[in-house]
Amino acid sequence: MQKPLHSNLLLVMKLTALLTLFFTLNVSATGFGQDRINLRVKKTEIGGVLRSIEDQTNYRFLYNNELQDIREKISLTVNNAPLSEVLSLVFFKTKLSYQVMDNNLIIIKEDGEIAPVDVTVRGKITGEGGAPLAGVSVLVKGTSIGTTTNNDGNFSLNVPNADVTLVISSVGYDQQEVALNGRSEVSVALVTSTKLIDQVVVIGYGQANKRDLTGSIVKISGKEVQDKPNTNPVASLQGKVAGLSVVNNGTPGKSPDIRIRGTVSIGQVNPLYVVDGIFNDNIDYLNPNDIESIEILKDPSSLAIFGVKGATGVIAITTKRAKVGQVVVNVNTAYGFKKLTDKIKLANASEFATLFAEERAFDLSNPTTTPYDYTGLTANTDWIDAVTRVGHFNSNNISVSGSTEKNKYNLGLGFLSDEGIIKHEKLQKWLLAFSDEFKLNKAIKLGFNLNASRQHNPYDATFVLDDARKVMPQVSAQPKRFFVKNPYGADSLNMDIYSGLDVGLQSSGVVNPLLYVENEWDKVINIEYRTVGSFYADVSFLKHFNFRGTVYADVSNLNKRQYTPLYYAYNPKTDVPYIYSNNTKVVEDDNTWRKFQQDYVLNYKNSFGDHNLTATAGFTTYYFGNWNRNGQSSQQSGPTALPIPDNDRFWYINNGFQDNSKMTSNSSQSEYSTVSVLARALYNFKGKYYLNASFRDDASSRLPAVSRHQQFWAVGAAWEMTKEEFMQNSKFFDYLKLKGSYGVLGNQTASTLDGTPLNYPFYPNLSGGANAVFGTNIYTAANTAYIPNPDLKWETVEAWEAGFEANAFQNRLHVEANYFNRTTKDLMTNVQRGALGLKDKLVNGGSIRNWGEEISASWNQNFSSDLSVSLNGNITFLKNKVLTLAEDIPTGVLSRGFFNNGSAESRTAPGHPIGSFYGYIVEGIYQSYAEILASPVASSIGAYRPGDFKFKDINGPDGKGPDGQITTDDRTFIGNPTPDFTYGASVGVNYKGFNLTVDMVGVYGNEIFRTWGSLESPFQRVNYSGDKINRWHGEGTSNWVPIVGQGDRFNYNGSTYNIEDGSYFRLRNIQLGYNFGRQMISKWKLTNLRLFANMQNLKTWKNNSGYTVEYGGDATAFGYDNAGGAIPMVTTFGLNVTF
């Protein structure tokens, strides 16, 4: 820990120096009247003239629109005149006069409007967490007297008397009225607006008020993710958003499996991430603490603008920007620990011995009652306990932000350390976020964003849980001390050595995971650097236009160097140590990614009477390049050769110890690019009727030139009914909006069925390793990897939705409900024809439909100033059905098979949900030969005997029901990995300084395919799963768990025996926090101090036997329980300080 802390500190110091530079850029306001004005107006309303002056200066005018004289028309020509002179001319014939306030604000009032000044009120306005708010409007109620706060949140205002009421408002905060009641000092804390309809949300290439949109965008505050113990911020969204499915992964830092509104493709199904404008396929480089907000875009009218990448939905992330106000420093830290909660059940030593003896006695080809020789195998190890531990989580962040009139900056630094529950699994991340926006003048803004990360990826321990459950419990997990020769030298020494396996019984594919984990965990250096940045210039011109040009770059490098050391294992049967790893080796793998994007977006915003229009047009390009180089070298051979030392100085391919004849090097590289134009119009009439339309044309380098361009579009409409007269008197609804949209979205997917991308679908590579050998001569052979398809195009999703948003009960209740329907057309399918000896080919064809309903509701109520309660809930009903598949698929179905020659099969077939599990229905166990004779013959699928599964006869080759034989025709759809519905709920209670939130999440109606303990490889002897204690071992002993026997391959067919219920309900998060009162902490110069405790995954109610209930996967194969993926319970304690 010493090292990172030190380098962190150094970084802070350097950056502080850099920041000082930016402070000096703050421009102090010039004295009033020094600005020179040029004006030439004819019969223009005074209001308009003032706007022209605003355009030329930094001054703003504040006046009451009801003032009669403001509508006076004047004509005026001035050249290079001081402002004071111009204003005198403007107001010459009116009753108006003006008053210059702080902050370049000029208040215009009617002469005599203000009564003789009696009182000066001073005050301070603060926002969330006590941070001062600048630019807040403070008005005396019923008058036009007012001012705004300065950078420190302070204001000073002359008011007629000390009994007036001040109206305090600021965008994004609830308006407050404060009666002075004789006070001349006030302090007001504004509360962030919770009215969802007034949120400003990020849409593609801009932002908009949610009220103006016709689609479904859900905004999640960054606060929801920053105090949760997930290094990947997306994991914290589970259960929060209707239509968003999050299937978590227990490995630190690993991305969860995310799907928005169903599985729309058989290729690419991950959403697009858009971080401050840049397109990305993940957000691993972002610090959860640097996120301001996350928007989930789900509907066609929001997604069409993303073109060929929009169909799978978009997760748009906005990172933190400085808020107007003084320098704010925020420090937060969290510490916690992780525990494995749901262990799988396995046989212990005596159970293993019983079951194995029984299996040997019942063996088909070689029955024996000779006891197995367990010499030296006397332990009773719980292998899951042996490889797991309590993991620790630690996160530390500091952020500094500040702003002046000209410059806004935000700096965030973070360090995260995340240990897995598997021994030695640990992720470490250092994260930097830096943004600055500089106002060149009133029209031009320049800015940049920078996110950088350095990530130490964990030692790959994903295999450990599965390996551990395979080892027989008789093998000891404890190292033993032996006096052995030093493998690196000539001397001998005492070493603690882990046990090997009984190779006669457990050899191929079964290992003692501790041998690897304990000897090799610290022999890998796996570091990823990533820098994502953008630079933009934003120009406002001709009043209604805005042009923004942005260039983005995302450059990253992942370098992995792995060293294989020399080490011993001991033979548990003979108790003799032997060299287990006898050849030192270094493997280096270097990956570079370069992604460049540029956006040029022109915006036009204007109102024509009751017509309001925002139009956007843009041009954008995207480039992606990946270069991988890898190589390896091993030590020289021969008795005098030296091993490569166990010292990271030498962990390079050329290390001076290598055998040049054994060095290898390889590379792979690919690029693609897109060029796009886009357009969008947001229109409304009287704020009552809304129309949104968008269009995008994408040209991609991945498609042949003739079919390179493809177009995507959407239209949406909404009706804000509460604006209608007939609704004006509605006591019930405060807000009601009906909406709907329709569009065609794109999905740039070109991959094999397991999601491996085909980078050049039109130009197949030659397969590597194709060589003809004649004697000792080698000749390169030509073998194309797949067949190109000149007619290829991207698949499209035709989507529509209809729904409503409503507020009722004085805005306390907010409800949003949508029905959606998404039909994917021209599915891009990699047709696999290996069984016909044919190469694969990408074709278009087939269709998938996803449809369902999303309902979310929230209730917020303040019972008193001390007590408020909020309730949130959402539920998503989703149906998925494959309508058709490409005609070129010979079988008419897409089959994905795993384990034991594909016995764990999922099928994507017309009329069924995508990736449905396929196999036999188990009716029971054959209890006797008599029962076998009395049952349909099953020999066509293998040899069988009493104790084996009795599969149900459901069909014959003609597809017309039972035919008296059990054949492969009797397989059917036995499970669906997609839930019928998913739901989430949270309860929040604030009482004085305490706040408690409880988040719950659940899914219902999906199935899991368990492969462990049932579909073991015939080559592997593995420990028995716990349920085998209740196996069949004689007539009447079991009608569900079959006879134990690896030779009984009949039972290794996929069947309902493997299917488990995937429904669950989980207490996802419970968080209790306490915010110290301002009075108490102000003496330490703090504005906010918060302590919290959080428990994640406290309890899951589930019905399956695996470590967890969440199993992700790819588009056509997911929901497999392969004895891994344990998702731990995490308890954290945190502290958040602002000063």
Add this chain to the structure above:
Amino acid sequence: MKLNKGLFWGLIILIPMTFPHLGCKKFLDRKPLTATIEDLNKGALDGQVLNLYTILRTNAGFSTLPWVDFHSIRDDDAQKGSDANDGKEVNTEFETFQYTKDDWAINSYWGDHYTMINQANSAIYAAKTSSITDEASLRNVGEACFFMAYAYFDLVKNFGEVPLINFPILKPTDAIQPKATIPRIYEFIDSNLKVAAQYLPLTTQAYGSNYPGRLTKGAANALWAQTYLMRSDWGKVTALCNEVIGSGQYKLMDNFSDIWREDPSGAGKNCPESIFEMNAWMPANSVGNSNLDYGTDWGTCQQIRKNGAPVGWNLGWGWNTPTDNLVNAWSDTDPRKGKTILFSGQSDGGPANGGHGATIPAYTNPDGNGGLAQKYWNKKLYTGNPPAMRTFTGFLGTTDGNGGARWINHRIIRYADVILMLAEAANESNNGAVAAANLEKIRNRASGNLGPTRTVLPVIPFTTQAAMRQAIKDERRFEFALEGYRFYDLVRWNDAVSTLSGLGYTNRCRFYPIPQQTINLSGGVLKQNPEW
């Protein structure tokens, strides 16, 4: 209209930003950063044909367990081997004739054979469309036709009726074909071998000096003879065998063991007795180095499996081992017995008998606890695994990763088979003298060339056709033990039921069921073998 100040500044800043990528066409034209087939010459005809050799060497259906399962361990003399816990399903499927329609062995055997067929079709199509006439390209066509016939001969022997694909598959649906009759498949094999025999050169020198083992006319004729033998067309067998013999290109090795020798110099491969070999090679220090791996699992899968034996004996997977039935039926006086069967717990017999001067660890029990799990091993493959090769390649057998013998060539067609085919055809054509003379060539070599007066494997003169037939059957059994001939010989002699019924064989077992995957893929066009 005068530009306002903002617009002016905006343009100053933005125009330089927009310069890149204005040439969209170029920005969007991206070819792979590695070679594609378009980058190769002549539709890559030579490259595509060379890939047929790659398929033969690397695809499991030709080079490892699935081939061994189908061709060898189904008979009474070879068995799965390995240990009791390994590959139990193969015992069921291939030792006890409970054939399954969906398993790795069957699926890869079928798929890999059609992979070879489709690659051959694609190469022939490339030759046709570029209307080649040069000698080298015509040789390529001959090679493609040979592999086409080779794959179909395996298929027709194992499955009977199968779909006939004699065109390149351009659309996936093209591959969906019903079964063709057995005579139609043989007709297609004949037409291919005719072309192969026409265009293939007499010696590999025609390809250049560095192509030992590349296909020759002799290989085409010998394979053709094998296909006629399967059809009992004695006249054609006689004619083709005589052509091979008459070419003068081949001879029997003096020492039976020398057929299987391998050496770091490459000597031992493609010996004068070899007519067709699958060639493989592992250069120096190539262990674990995928870039230098030109090997195959053929040798690895049939080497001694270590189990509980001492370090250094992890030579391979231990499949395709002799049965007690073979050991008991074979007289110890036949020198070939000690050169074919390696006995656990005994000396390997030294170099004269195909050994390397080592003593094999003892057999303990079928689990292999504390020793080996088999009593006998396949010595023909052990001969090709000398310590010199292990040191040279780094396959030292000390750990999991470095056990194996990936350099060993599969001796697919030997001259000895041509001699015995001729003997059998002559005997069936009532030419007893020719039959006896050719049988004698094999027996004399097996004895160590002791000549007509020897007592070991004495001369068998022609007495009756039936006696000679039995003598030839016995000779084929021992000469080719573990080499993958016997099951098909038993089937064509109609001896399979009598010999194999004890193991579960019935007449329908001569043909394997077509893999279920393939039936499913055809959407009802392809029908299952009616007996299954």
